[in-house]
Amino acid sequence: MGEPGTAQLHTTLPVHRARLGLTQAALAERAGITRKSVNAIEAGNMVPSVVLALKLAQALEVPVEELFALA
Known part of the structure; x- marks a missing residue:
């Protein structure tokens, strides 16, 4: 997990998901990925590809940079 931004993603993703009232399954459906991902x-446990990060950002209605924002 030594890549810049990855430590923040696992904390920002659930915050944005909760803001929209989405379950993991609902977010997965919106992004076209699996709930397991x-x-x-x-x-x-997983660092998303650029394409996957873009899908998540679109599903969460935020700029992709916001998913990797530093605290």
């Missing part, structure tokens, strides 16, 4: 990202 959302769970793995939120658990810090």
Whole structure:
């Protein structure tokens, strides 16, 4: 997990998901991915590709940069 921004993604993703009142399954459906992938990202066990990060940002209605924002 040593890549810049990855530590923040697993904490920002559930915050944005909760803001929209989405479950992991609902976010996965909106993004066209599996719930297992959302769970793995939120658990810090998976680093999404650029394409996947863009899909998540679109599903969450935020700029992709916001998903990787530093605290």
